[in-house]
Amino acid sequence: MNIAFLTPEFPHPKTGKAGGIGTSILNLSEALSSLGHHVTVFVYGQDKDDYFVENNIHYHKIKNIKVKGLSLILTLKKVERLINKLHDSGKLDIVEAPDWTGFTAFVSPVCPLVLRLHGTDTYFCHLERRAVKLKNKFLEKRALEQAKGIISVSNYTGQLTNELFALNNNYTVIPNGVDVNIFEPKQSNSNKLIILYFGTLIRKKGLLDLPEIFNIVHKSNKEVTLLLVGKDSGDVKTGSPSTWKLMQPLFDKSAIKKVRYLGAVPYAKIQDLINDATICVFPTFAEALPVSWLEAMAMEKAIVASNIGWANEMIEDGKEGFLVHPTHHKVYAARILELLDNANKRREFGKAAREKVLKQFSHDLVAKRSVEFYKNILETC
Structure with missing residues (x-):
């Protein structure tokens, strides 16, 4: 099968840094390619138009057209022409895109276009309790209505998306996946106590609550270090260009001495950082089904994470990790301290977490389920 992904981000040196959407597409693309499928990735918003092939995956960098008032529609039609050209030449059967900002609202290719729900802007604004741009909501709803099929990475995201847009769309739940052969536990040479957070530094990920949590942890355990990894981000609520700057005054003077912020690191280095961590924390308010959690789980790390919505579809509280608002x-700090003080509990949670990933979130399993979905769409279109 010839499968394409249309995305605003992808974690490749030639296409720039990426967040969870890009990482999930990378995992799925590699798994589909290993199963013998022809995979193409279209990445829009690039610095130039370009084409290259790497590890049997075909990449098209797409530069957005900039004409005042017409940029979006002209770029959409540019993407549509490229998709149709590849389809007409027999190199493309179906296209998948994320739901974010409804980029595909006015893309009508000759082949089926399906959406995978990673969370719209409307969805995340709802979870963050802030207003959504009417333009984004309009485009996202139209994109959902135009799609030939819908996959949701979690049932929670599918249900809430329908509710927010007053839709009754059928959707198939296929979670994000992780390569369990890359993200696998290794012997660590570190004997330090490290609490690791990796992901974007942004309010919706709970980064303004994490200092308060760590202050409590530090009062009971002066040896533990909080390690923060990920790109800094501006803050919508305050207008600050840096969430990291907002975080720093929230730490106690003593606690901040045990905080290290590495910034963004190459994707290949994440495995080493997870491996050396004692536990991983994800106090987020807004997700769909986070790849970062799966990566930590696959590496047998004990986790203390948010207990909102999607979380129960990934972790059973007290079995594969702790879930706390x-x-x-x-309470969050108490769960962290409990794990820091109990190596057996950490191992127990870690083993159970990896076992769950192997059974439900391996990228090979996700790829096979996705292929079956694509086949069904192609048969009905």
Whole structure:
């Protein structure tokens, strides 16, 4: 099968840094390619138009057209022409795109176009309790209505998306996946106590609650270090260009001495950082089904994460990790301290977490389920 992905981000040196959407597409693309499928990735918003092939995956960099008032529609039609050209030449059967900002609202290729729900802007604004741009909501709803099929990475995301857009779309739940052969536990040479957070530094990920949580942890355990990894981000609520700058005054003077911020690191280095961590924390308010959690779980790391919505589809509280609301700082800190003090509990959670990933979130399993979905769409279109 000839499968293409249309995305605003992808973690490749030639296409720039990426977040969870790009990482999930990378994992799925590699798994589909290993199963013998022809995979193409279209990445728009690039610095130039370009084409290259690497590890049997075909990449098209797409530069957006800039004409005042017409940039979006002209870029959409540019993408549409490229898709149709590849389809007409027999190199493309079906296209998948994420739901973010409804980029595909006015893309009508000759082949089926399906959406995978990673969370619209409307979805995340709802979870963050802030207003969504009417333009984005309009485009996202139209894209959802135009799609030939819909996959959701979690049932929670599918249900809430329908509710927010007053839709009754059928959707198939296929979670994000992770390569369990890359993200696998290794012997660590570190004997330090490290709490690791990796992901974007942004309010919606609970990064303004994490200092309060760590302050409590530090008062009980002066040896533990909080390691932060990921790109810094501006803050919508305050207008600050840096969430990291907002975080720093929230740490106690003593606690901040045990905080290290590495910034963004190459994707290949993440495995080493997870491997050396004692536990991983994800106090987020807004996700769909985070790849970062899966990566930590696959490497047998004990996790303390948010207990909102999607979380119960990934972790059973007290079995593969602890789930706590990010605003319950004392309880969250208590769960971290419990794991820091109990190596057996950490191992127990880690083993159970990897076992769950192997059974439900391996990228090979996700790829096979996705292929079956694509086949069904092609048969009905």
